[in-house]
Amino acid sequence: MVNERYAPSDDEELVLGALKAGREEDQPWGRGNRVWISQETNLAKGAAEYALRNLLNAGWLRRPARGLYEFVEDPRES
Numbered sequence: 001m002v003n004e005r006y007a008p009s010d011d012e013e014l015v016l017g018a019l020k021a022g023r024e025e026d027q028p029w030g031r032g033n034r035v036w037i038s039q040e041t042n043l044a045k046g047a048a049e050y051a052l053r054n055l056l057n058a059g060w061l062r063r064p065a066r067g068l069y070e071f072v073e074d075p076r077e078s
Helices: 010-020 034-041 045-057
Strands: 029-031 059-066 068-071
Touching: 010 029, 010 034, 010 045, 010 068, 029 034, 034 045, 045 059, 045 068
Parallel strands: none
Antiparallel strands: 029 068, 059 068
């Protein structure tokens, strides 16, 4: 369940941006691991892990497999 009242931090916005990149151009999008997220956002390992965990707990992401994160929903876009 997506927490619609959750307000992402600046680092979490970077993570969301990286995961959403490509969807308007019909490119693969929406999935990534912590290493890829760190590279795409220039966040340190710990900051990327923290942002991913917070977005996961808020229901905006899910983890379909170990180490893989998948975009679920951004309720601000509804």
